[in-house]
Amino acid sequence: MTAHAIQDTAVAVLHTAALDLHIEGVNLFYGTNHVLKNVNLDIKPGEFFAFLGPSGCGKTTLLRLIAGFNTADTGRVRVGGRDITDLPPWKRDVGLVFQSYALWPHMSVARNVAFGLEERGVKRAEIQRRVAAALEIVGLSHLAERRPSQLSGGQQQRVALARTVVIEPKVLLLDEPLSNLDAKMRVQVRRELRDLQQRLGLTTIFVTHDQEEANTVCDRIAVMNDGVVQQVGTPVELYERPANLFVATFLGTANVLEGTVVTSGEDRHFESLGGLRIAIARDAVLPAEARLVFRPQVAKLSKDKPVSASAFEGEIMRREFLGSIIRFGILIAGQEITVDEVFHPGVVEPHEIGNRVWVEIPASSALWLGPGSGA
Amino acid sequence: MSLAFTQAPARRWRMPGTTGQIALALGLAAFLLAFLLVPVGSVIYVAFTEKGTGGFTLINFADFFRTDLFMRSFWNSFYVSAMTVVLASLFALPLAYITTRFEFRGALIIQTLGFVPLIMPPFVGAVAMQLLFGRNGSVNLLLNEYLGFRIPFMEGLNGVIFVQAIHYFPFILINLSTALRNIDRSMEEAAQNLGSSGMRMFRRIVLPLAMPGYVAGASLVFVKVFDDLATPLLLNVKDMLAPQAYLRVTSIGLTDPMGYVIAVVLIVVSVLAMWVSALALRGRDYATTQRGGGGLAKRTMRPWEQVVAYGVVGLILALVLAPHLGLLLLSFATIWSFSPLPDGFTLAHYSRVFGESSVYIKNTLIYASIAGLIDVVVGTAIAYLVLRTKLIARHWLDWAATAALAVPGVVLGIGYLRTFYDIRMPDGTPLATMWIVLVIALAIRRLPYALRACYAALQQISVSLEEAAENLGATKPRTVRRIVVPLMMGGILAGFVTSFATAAVELSATLMLVQSNADAPLAYGLYVFMQSAAGRGPGAALGVIAVVLVAACTLISQYIIDRNQKTTGAAR
Numbered sequence: 001m002t003a004h005a006i007q008d009t010a011v012a013v014l015h016t017a018a019l020d021l022h023i024e025g026v027n028l029f030y031g032t033n034h035v036l037k038n039v040n041l042d043i044k045p046g047e048f049f050a051f052l053g054p055s056g057c058g059k060t061t062l063l064r065l066i067a068g069f070n071t072a073d074t075g076r077v078r079v080g081g082r083d084i085t086d087l088p089p090w091k092r093d094v095g096l097v098f099q100s101y102a103l104w105p106h107m108s109v110a111r112n113v114a115f116g117l118e119e120r121g122v123k124r125a126e127i128q129r130r131v132a133a134a135l136e137i138v139g140l141s142h143l144a145e146r147r148p149s150q151l152s153g154g155q156q157q158r159v160a161l162a163r164t165v166v167i168e169p170k171v172l173l174l175d176e177p178l179s180n181l182d183a184k185m186r187v188q189v190r191r192e193l194r195d196l197q198q199r200l201g202l203t204t205i206f207v208t209h210d211q212e213e214a215n216t217v218c219d220r221i222a223v224m225n226d227g228v229v230q231q232v233g234t235p236v237e238l239y240e241r242p243a244n245l246f247v248a249t250f251l252g253t254a255n256v257l258e259g260t261v262v263t264s265g266e267d268r269h270f271e272s273l274g275g276l277r278i279a280i281a282r283d284a285v286l287p288a289e290a291r292l293v294f295r296p297q298v299a300k301l302s303k304d305k306p307v308s309a310s311a312f313e314g315e316i317m318r319r320e321f322l323g324s325i326i327r328f329g330i331l332i333a334g335q336e337i338t339v340d341e342v343f344h345p346g347v348v349e350p351h352e353i354g355n356r357v358w359v360e361i362p363a364s365s366a367l368w369l370g371p372g373s374g375a
Numbered sequence: 376m377s378l379a380f381t382q383a384p385a386r387r388w389r390m391p392g393t394t395g396q397i398a399l400a401l402g403l404a405a406f407l408l409a410f411l412l413v414p415v416g417s418v419i420y421v422a423f424t425e426k427g428t429g430g431f432t433l434i435n436f437a438d439f440f441r442t443d444l445f446m447r448s449f450w451n452s453f454y455v456s457a458m459t460v461v462l463a464s465l466f467a468l469p470l471a472y473i474t475t476r477f478e479f480r481g482a483l484i485i486q487t488l489g490f491v492p493l494i495m496p497p498f499v500g501a502v503a504m505q506l507l508f509g510r511n512g513s514v515n516l517l518l519n520e521y522l523g524f525r526i527p528f529m530e531g532l533n534g535v536i537f538v539q540a541i542h543y544f545p546f547i548l549i550n551l552s553t554a555l556r557n558i559d560r561s562m563e564e565a566a567q568n569l570g571s572s573g574m575r576m577f578r579r580i581v582l583p584l585a586m587p588g589y590v591a592g593a594s595l596v597f598v599k600v601f602d603d604l605a606t607p608l609l610l611n612v613k614d615m616l617a618p619q620a621y622l623r624v625t626s627i628g629l630t631d632p633m634g635y636v637i638a639v640v641l642i643v644v645s646v647l648a649m650w651v652s653a654l655a656l657r658g659r660d661y662a663t664t665q666r667g668g669g670g671l672a673k674r675t676m677r678p679w680e681q682v683v684a685y686g687v688v689g690l691i692l693a694l695v696l697a698p699h700l701g702l703l704l705l706s707f708a709t710i711w712s713f714s715p716l717p718d719g720f721t722l723a724h725y726s727r728v729f730g731e732s733s734v735y736i737k738n739t740l741i742y743a744s745i746a747g748l749i750d751v752v753v754g755t756a757i758a759y760l761v762l763r764t765k766l767i768a769r770h771w772l773d774w775a776a777t778a779a780l781a782v783p784g785v786v787l788g789i790g791y792l793r794t795f796y797d798i799r800m801p802d803g804t805p806l807a808t809m810w811i812v813l814v815i816a817l818a819i820r821r822l823p824y825a826l827r828a829c830y831a832a833l834q835q836i837s838v839s840l841e842e843a844a845e846n847l848g849a850t851k852p853r854t855v856r857r858i859v860v861p862l863m864m865g866g867i868l869a870g871f872v873t874s875f876a877t878a879a880v881e882l883s884a885t886l887m888l889v890q891s892n893a894d895a896p897l898a899y900g901l902y903v904f905m906q907s908a909a910g911r912g913p914g915a916a917l918g919v920i921a922v923v924l925v926a927a928c929t930l931i932s933q934y935i936i937d938r939n940q941k942t943t944g945a946a947r
Contacts, residue, residue, distance in 0.1 A: 067846055089845040090853075102843035106861045115857070116847030167847055 008199070013133035016200045018046035019080030019170050021066070026075030028061060035061050037227040039075070043205065043220075048197050050206045050214040053224035054250070059207050062224070063173050066205070067096045079170050090119070095169030099176045101160040103148035109135070109159050110144040116167035134166035137196065154185050161193075165200060172197070172204040178213060190217050211251050223247050230372055244372025248293050255299070255337050256369075257292040274333020276312055281363070287370030296340040298365035301328065301351060302358045311360040316353050330359055392766045393851060400766055403756055407775045410815050414790025415642075415782055421793065422635040435632045439640070444614065445633070449640065451532060452616040455607075456600040458536045460593050463544035466694075467592075469687050470548055475555040476577075478675045481688050485548070491695055494926045496880045496898075497542040498605035499918040500698025502905050504538050505529055505610070506711055507701045513715040534610045539600045541694050546599075547592035554588025555581065587656045594652035598645050602783035605882035605898075609905055616641060617785050621886060624789055629796060638786040645781040699922065705915035724912035728920065732913065734893060735900035736920060739879050742814045742896050747875035749818035750825035751867045758829040759855065763841070773826070780823045787816055788887025808890040816888060817878040824877075825870040832866020833859070865939025872932035876925040897921050 021043040028036040036058050043049045051059035064070045066077055068089035076085045084092050103112055113134055117127045135141045138158035148156055157177060164172065177193065178186045194217045197204045208214050214221050215235040223230045223238060223246070231243040242248035245256060259272035261280070270278040270292055278292060305311065317336060318329030325340045326349060339359060343349075351357060392400075425432040439445050474482045507513050508528040515525040528537050558581060566572075566580045604617040613622065616637055623634035676684060706724055708717030729736075757772045779787075795807035806812060836859065844854040860867070882898040889895045892903075897917055904914030 067842075069842055069845075088850070089842070090848045090850050092846075093848075094846070096843070096846045098839045098843055100837060100839050102837065102839035104840055104843075104858060104862070115844065115849070119844075119848035119853065163843075163847065 007137055007139075010133040010136040011199050013130055014137075014165060014168055014200065016165065016168050016202050017080075017170070018201045018203055020045045021080075021171055021203055021205075022076075022078040023062075023066075024076045024078075026062070026065065026072045026077070028058075028065060028070060028072050035227050036065070036072070039227075039229055041222055041229065041232065043203060046201050046203055048194065048204045048206065048217060048219045050208060050218040050221040051224055052208055052211060052214045052221050052250075053230075055209055057224040058227040059209075059224050060175060063096070063175055063205060063207050066171070067094050067173055068092050093167070093170045094173060095164035095167060095171070096173040097157075097160050097164050097175065097177055099179060101148075101156045101180075103156055103159055103163075105148055108145050108147060109140065109151070112148065112159055113163045113166050116163065120167065130166050134162040137165070138162045153180055153182075154189060157181070157189065161196070165196075165202070169202070172200075172202045174204065174206045176207055176209070178208070178210075186213075193217060215251075223250060225250070225372075242293075242367070242369065244287070245291060245293065245369045246372050248367070248369055253296050253338060255294050255296065257335060257337075259291070261286060261290055272333055272335065274335055276333045278310060278361075280368070284368060286368045289370045290368040291370070292361075293367045293369045294361055294365055296327065296338040297325070298362060299337070299339045300360045300362075301330075301339055301341055302360065303350065303355075305358050306360045308360050308362075310363055310366075311358050313356060313358055316351055316355050316357060319351070319353050330357065332359060392764045395852065396760065396764050396766060399756055400760055400769060400772065403753060403760070403772050404775075406753065407772065410791075411779055411782070411787075411819050412775060414787065414794045417793045418635050418638045418786055418790045419642075421632060422639040424632070426630070426632055435636045439633065439636045442633075445616075445619065445637070448614045448616050448619045448637075451612075451614055452601055455532050455535050455539070455615065456597045458532075459539045459543065459600045460547075460596050462536060462540035463547050463596055464589075464593065466540065466544040466691055467548040467551060470691065471551040471555060472577075473684050473688070474552060476673060477680070477684070478673050479684060481685065484692065485688065486552075491542070491545050494929060495542075495699065495702075495918075495922045496605070496882065497538050497603065497698075498609045498882060498898075499880065499901065499921060500542070500702055501534075501538050501606050501609040502911060503698050503701030503705050503915065503918075504534070504541075506705060507697055508537065509534075511712075516715050529610070531612060535600075535607050535612055535615070538606055538610070538698070539596075539603070541698065543596045543599055546595050547589065550588045550592030550595075551585060554585040557588075558584045590655035591652050594648045594655075598648045601644055601648070602641060602785070603883070604783075604785045604886065605902065608886075609902065617783065617883070620785050620789065624792065624887070629792055634789055635793075638783075638789050641783045641786055642781060645783060649781060702915050702918050702922070705911060706919045708912060708915075721912075724916040727913050728916045732900055732917065735895060735897045735917065738810070738895060739897040739921075739924075742810070742817060743875045743879040745811075745814045746817040746821065746878040747825075747871040749815065750821050750874040751829065751871045753818075753822060754826040754829035754870060755833075755860070755863065755867060757826055758833045759859065762830070762833050763838070773830075776826050777823045779819050782820075784816075784820055784881060784883025784885075785887060787820060788884040791816055791884075791888060807888065810894045813885060813888045813894070813896075816884045817881055818874070820881060820884060821874040821878055825874045828866050828870030828873065829863065832863040832870075835866075836862050865936055868935045868939075869932045872928045872935070876928040876932075879924060879928075880921050 021041075023039055023041040023043075026036055026039040027034070039058075039062060051062060053059050061070055065072055068084070068087060072085065076083055078084065079092075079094065084094070104115070107115070110131055113131045114127050117130060122130070131144075132141065135144055138161055140155060140158055140162065143151065143155065148159065151159065157180070161177075174193070178190055181189060190213055193206075206214070206218060218235070220232060220234055221238060222232045225246050231238060231247045233241075238247060238251050242251065242254075248254040249256065257270075257272050257276075257278075259270055259276070262269055262271050266282075268280045268286075270280055270290075272278070272292075280286070300306070305313070312332045314330040314332035314337065316328055317331050318327075320327040320329075321343070324343055326343050328339045328341065328351060330337050330339055337359060341349075341351075422435055423431055423433070425434065470485050473479050474485050505512060509515065510525065510527070510529070512529070514528070519525050527533055562580060562584060563576065566576045571579060602617060604621055607613070607615045607618050608621070612618070620634050620637035620641065623631055623637065627634075704717055705711060707720045707722070709719040709721050711717035753776070757776055760766060760769045761773050782790075791812055792807050795812055796805045798806040800806060800809065840862070841854050841858055844858045845851070849857060879896070880898050882902060885896060885899050886902065889899045892900075895903075897920070901914050901917045901921065904910035904917060
């Protein structure tokens with residue numbers, strides 16, 4: 001039997017089910033501080049979902065609210081159709097893996113994992129069976145009698161995970177699970193997490209401030225800022241069609257051309273701070289306070305003036321070699337624009353610092369975005 | 376996405392705590408009210424009330440300040456406390472200097488001195504000190520015989536100062552050494568870099584940085600000495616404040632207002648001394664250690680420095696151990712009078728103590744155990760309510776329990792007599808004479824220390840450990856039982872043992888509240904024995920038993936703390 005097959009029999013011991021999770025109109029205040037602002041989310045059964053945002057955006061507050069450690073001032077939370085808003089934490093069956101792991105230092109690994117089952121009054125033989133299965137799934141069967149303080153950071157995290165999934169939670173919540181691991185472990189553990197989630201089929205929410213983590217493991221992401229859900233979508237959707245300036249700049253690098261929209265009769269155009277004029281298509285729908293946004297890799301560099309109307313001349317200020325690409329900083333009409341060119345080994349790069357070049361922005365790849373809400 | 380909130384939506388109403396938490400808080404409040412605030416309040420009330428009419432008056436205080444005896448007592452108490460601080464500082468400063476500035480092998484011995492005040496209360500050794508340092512004690516007999524003069528170590532107030540300073544100087548030593556150790560080496564190096572060195576640098580940089588620690592220790596010693604009733608009484612010094620309060624209440628009676636006035640004066644001085652200490656520490660958090668190592672640079676001693684250092688340490692050690700040694704000798708002595716050493720040795724005192732007086736030992740074990748138990752239960756409950764709930768006014772519980780620090784034992788005793796004497800049990804005996812009231816008084820006196828121990832233990836536990844338990848299905852009471860209490864256990868046990876040990880040898884409140892020999896604890900028995908020359912032997916034997924008991928407890932508590940840190944230290 002392969003290691004996977006052994007684990008599959010262990011997984012079969014745990015009767016985990018995929019349930020949906022609905023958050024409706026949740027508002028939360030700390031005193032006069034409005035921490036969560038009208039949050040609405042629909043998370044599908046079995047989905048690996050991320051709350052992504054900078055620190056202080058409310059993502060951990062929202063996670064703790066689902067677990068029952070914060071009380072919403074308004075709104076409801078439903079898991080699999082059951083309203084859990086008014087339940088205390090111990091009646092929710094919502095498994096939370098803490099950022100610090102929160103393993104009890106006075107109990108062995110096995111006792112830590114057995115705790116939730118003991119509190120549920122599960123029979124001893126069944127507890128043993130399920131604890132063994134949970135430890136097997138995370139590959140720690142041989143460390144069952146150790147104390148948490150005798151384990152490495154990665155092992156402690158697996159114990160925390162085993163302790164949570166063993167109670168067969170309806171939803172699995174992970175609070176920055178990779179933040180206490182070193183860079184190499186992080187990549188390995190996030191793959192394992194994804195793998196485990198797939199096999200258990202648990203609806204899972206993953207809180208992180210790291211877009212790479214969210215992009216690599218999650219099906220969908222809710223980008224949060226200042227207590228507001230800015231946008232919900234798959235990683236590709238968020239990257240290609242960000243809803244506002246915050247999402248565009250938080251996920252990957254984006255050029256934001258500052259300026260204003262000038263309307264003269266039927267005709268509209270965008271006038272940048274440095275005086276560049278960019279035509280706006282007739283049928284384009286523009287948000288309030290719109291800016292021109294484009295990714296560094298969609299712009300094209302050339303020495304000679306291209307035919308396109310949306311091309312602008314500037315001077316190369318910076319040149320950074322990033323391996324597969326070369327990143328240029330180009331000063332155009334007082335604003336620095338970032339442009340990425342693919343690096344071709346063996347080919348002499350024609351652009352040098354101080355050169356005057358033309359930057360062409362394809363109209364199809366340019367986005368008109370506003371600052372969005374709450375920012 | 377546009378969401379404009381012009382006004383906050385209607386909020387859900389939240390309970391400030393569970394019904395269990397509220398009930399617990401009310402129970403604790405009632406306990407503190409009945410056994411601390413009301414008794415102390417009644418003492419203050421009586422002091423300001425005119426006898427007979429019950430109206431408000433300051434006449435009692437005017438009487439106090441007009442009576443020569445009281446004013447003399449007040450200044451005597453003040454003088455004794457201040458001189459004790461001076462003498463104790465003389466003992467503590469060289470020791471602190473030696474241990475923090477030099478690589479010194481005796482450092483461990485000096486650190487162990489810190490436990491001396493815990494192990495033996497000063498009154499236990501007082502009589503033995505008379506025999507060693509008194510006018511006709513061993514030291515003076517030898518001095519007189521070979522050098523032809525005597526030193527009045529133990530004459531009148533000198534005796535109290537001497538005994539108290541020997542006993543309490545470790546409080547200054549510990550605080551000062553800790554403060555010195557917390558100074559970052561870079562502070563010293565910066566001074567050296569700018570051209571300062573040696574004693575001059577010690578005086579200008581190191582000492583000022585350590586000053587708050589010194590003041591904290593010194594004010595603690597001042598308060599302890601000012602409030603102490605037993606030591607002056609045993610040395611037959613009566614014109615000090617605490618003995619005066621005791622004598623007024625026991626000889627003239629509970630209705631005499633002067634005892635209450637003296638009690639109020641004692642409280643005021645305690646509060647003032649603590650205020651001075653708080654003032655000295657405010658805004659001067661000089662814990663300047665920034666790196667892992669920290670601490671001042673230590674150097675090895677030159678040979679002559681070693682001689683001086685060992686000489687100083689040896690002398691101080693001899694002084695500190697003198698009461699213990701004297702007590703031990705006395706407990707085995709047949710007759711010890713007008714001679715440097717006893718005439719002969721016997722085990723009779725011990726057999727007498729274990730025979731007819733074993734009731735004292737039994738009572739002590741029972742009382743101190745219950746008092747320690749009350750302390751850790753109340754301490755844990757208050758710490759939990761303060762740190763883990765959002766109950767309104769929960770901090771008041773903490774403040775009220777801590778206020779017991781400023782209440783001298785003699786004041787609490789007077790307060791209990793005043794408050795509980797008129798409450799009769801069904802069989803007609805006053806509540807104040809019940810042994811359980813004495814136990815509660817002992818518990819209240821130790822509560823601030825136990826509370827701090829519990830508080831510190833709970834603070835070390837990350838809240839997420841409790842949340843994890845709740846998340847996995849444990850209710851709040853279950854979480855407390857399975858996670859909080861086991862993790863706090865080290866702190867709780869240490870708190871229990873400390874409370875037990877100090878309650879076992881508390882005499883101030885005990886003297887006021889013990890009504891019959893059958894209900895008396897060891898400290899009281901010791902006091903009774905020491906009143907007569909014939910009782911000294913058995914008294915000393917009882918004292919030795921007390922010291923052994925408390926020393927054992929202290930060792931156990933140290934062991935528990937060490938073990939606990941080893942097993943649960945890392946994963947927090």
